[in-house]
Amino acid sequence: MTHPGAVATDAFGRRFSYLRLSVTEVCNFRCTYCLPDGYRKTGSMDFLAADEIERLVRAFTGLGIRKVRLTGGEPTVRKDLTQLIARISATPGVEKVALTTNGWNLPRRIDEWVGAGLTNLNVSIDSLDREAFHRITGHDRLADVLAGLECALALPLKTVKVNAVLLRDGLEEDFSSWTEFVRERPVSVRFIELMRTGDNKTFFEAQHVSGRILRQWLEDNGWTAKARGEDDGPATEFTHPGYAGRIGLIAPYGPGFCDGCNRLRVTARGQLRLCLFGQGGRDLRDLLGSDDSTQVLKSRIVEALTFKPAAHNLHTANPGDIRNLAQTGG
Template identity: 35%
Template sequence: MTAVPVAIGRRTTTPAPAPERGDGRLVDTHGRVHRDLRISLTDRCSLRCTYCMPEQGNEWLARTSILSTDEIEEVAQVAASLGIRTFRLTGGEPLLRADIVDVVRRISRIEGPDGPVEVAMTTNGITLAKKLPELIDAGLSRLNISIDTIDRQKFADLTRRDRLDDVLEGIAAAAASELRPLKLNAVAMRGVNDDELVDLVQFAMDVGAQLRFIEQMPLDSGHTWDRASMVTREEILESLGARWRLDPVPGRGGAPAEKWRIDGGPHEVGVIASVTAPFCGACDRLRLTADGQFRNCLFSNSEYDLGAVLRESAASSPAERAEAIAALLRSCVHGKLPGHAIDDPSFLQPARGMNAIGG
């Protein structure tokens, strides 16, 4: 079976077959070893953030196209055997998936060559307080919660939903749990929350969490991203530096966030500067969309159709299906470019929005 990438918005070619490696690890042509798979469970969300999707008129993925729990578990087992250590469940909003606890339980019991895998989740936190005990019992080990503002009116304007209290309740439940490190994600936006950067960091410190600011990326479904409205890494650091002493934390590795220790510690703040300070050279992440498309970069315009592989191998033995999935993963990794080239004049924004790709 030949793995063929599906072109999304730009011409692409079929990559050469990926070379077999003796240890079976997922290593691309630039020497990057891949250890992280982000699995989107749905493209639906309980919020309508202005930088992500319109309030109405969204075209959702057909429910029949969404990967089943059995399929997600099957793919995770193969990925783990190839060296994937961390599975991050995303969306849309992953807590909207009715079987979310079962998904966590099934993945968390998988073991790879280096032992048990880790299951993390990124959520908007709206129903987290209610579901968190079951998720922890099922094996959830890490949590990121998105919160761009702690101002009630701003939150309602930005998300088009008056749900700040629910998010704060979810954060409080997570802060009271044993899940550490607890991370809060905030997209920094000019004229929206750039006057709250210090307040957001202080809020995170007060609840025992680490705030991570994210540069706004060209991933909105309406393709209205404007670099001028993006608050840059340097601007974020300048704003925080006026309030605290920031000392760089060494040993970033493949992590997306640069970190700084605040006033000598113990608190830290992170910045994910995908646009102005890309970290592609150390990227170890792959993505799987809710409808079964592997992506080797958040900004890629090519996808590798897992659904077709699963359908074509439906009557095959479990071992043959596993090898077909592994072959697609290897091809996806082999086709990974050295970087996303947002600053290149030829850059084209992905056709899918962030909610459809998976955070």
């Protein structure tokens, strides 16, 4: 059994305050770097139910988790998403409830999500060019997504961020359209280095570029890196005195990327992933059937963390057993 004051730590002394919880593997976009052929059902759709998610979050908060991010697939395809947000927000110990979404449902639903307790929002927008957005995602929905983002900016959210995958095709122009985008908007736009997965080898080899390109461009144009907060994700964010927003870089191929890891991941089927790009994980679902299993569940999580690796093996072209990012929520 765990000690009442136990916290989520691993063998390398890293403490975990941030849980990324996938609530579905389904996605309605066909992004070139993730699901170019669209989502294809690979098994039963028995994703974690609301009661199971509530028990899971309660156990993690008992181990020091303070921030919970709902991911997918695309989490907004779940009809009970508002209920999930409300339940997690009401869990003692939870200070932030975040959502990562492709934005397709933002204009219609963001008000009710914030009303239910959503505090932080990330929207995936891989290009500000309509044709490029359509080509990357398979949907001509850029105007709708941007409209939803503007709705979100008018609401009392702690942070609104934009995620964009850094692709070689996108380097035909410099990053000035994005810096102009954040000139008057208090938004953080974070570029994510394309990561190798089991399904995207050919695409990765054609499209991967180092985050050093963005870093150098920002530094050359007067942007300065700022320190990370305790429960921030892995982005290095850059600020400029003339801009309301920030530009960020998530560079998993950079040195020391895993040293400050502060996040744990649970899949939509209840498996604790010890590393996004690792092999397998530890099943938790068999302990989510009743409230009586909380202490045993916490003990299993603490024991599993002793096997968390020091770092991923992406540098050796080994993505573990992850087929695509929709599989575990990225």
